[in-house]
Amino acid sequence: MRWDRFFEDLEDQLDSEWEAERAALDSEAERLRLARLGLRDRLRSLCTVDGPQISVELLAGAGVRGRLGAVGADWVGVIAPDERAGVALLPLAAVVSFGMPQPDLLRSARADAATAAPTTLRERMTLGFVLRDVARRRMPVAVQLCDGRTLTGTIDRALADHLDLALHDGAEPRRAGAVSGMRMIPLAAVEAVRLERMYFDV
CATH class of the missing domain: 1.20.5 (Single alpha-helices involved in coiled-coils or other helix-helix interfaces)
Known part of the structure; x- marks a missing residue:
């Protein structure tokens, strides 16, 4: 026993x-x-049709609210809560923090894509590549700079590390008579590029 x-x-x-x-x-x-587990992996897991509303704090103190529409090589796209308001393209270098409800924060840390390579072409695109597409489409933009100013107009060219912006009223199409000036802007000085129309079909 x-x-x-x-x-x-x-x-x-x-x-x-x-x-x-x-x-x-x-x-x-x-x-x-x-x-x-990298930041882009966690953001990618939140980039869904029913993804959470997030708040993004930027270097100059401004903020962007909405749903993640895309994650690129060095940028994210945030769709405004009212989707007709368009999207904001944000360089990751200009982002201070991403705010979201705790359950979504924890869910992003459980992302299975921890070591996965980018699977879509969009995830490999740089901000310069996307801005060249915006320039090709002649879409009016509002370029928010790191010093807090916002310039409106049309991107004429997006080059290796800068863009050429034709300044005009964002509500008007780019016409020679409407252009009030030209700016050459380093991409490092760009905090956000806002597009009036939807750019992502996520």
Whole structure:
């Protein structure tokens, strides 16, 4: 009888040690997974049709609210709460923080795409590439600069590290007579590019 109890106690002790060891291994695996999880991976997991409303704080103190519409190589696209209000293209270098409800924050940390390479062409596009497309479409834009000013007009050209902006009233199409000036703007000085029309079909 005592031997039975002895072996039962021994089995219970071995089970407890095994559970403790497995929990330690699970914790270490989770720490390693989180160490490999990048910001773009977490943002990509929030970029869905029914994704959360987020608030994005920018360097100059301005903010953008809406739903993530796209995640690119070095930028994100935020769709305004009223989708007719358009989108904002934000360089990641100009973002201070992303705010969202805690359940969505925790869900993004459980993203399975921790080490996955970008899967779509959009995820590999740089901001310059997207701005060249905006220039090709002749879409009116509002370019928000890091010093807090906003310039409206049409991007004539988006080059390697800067863009040429024709200044005019954003409500008017770009015509020679409507252009009040030209600006050459380094991309590093751009905090946001706002487009009136929807740009993403997410």
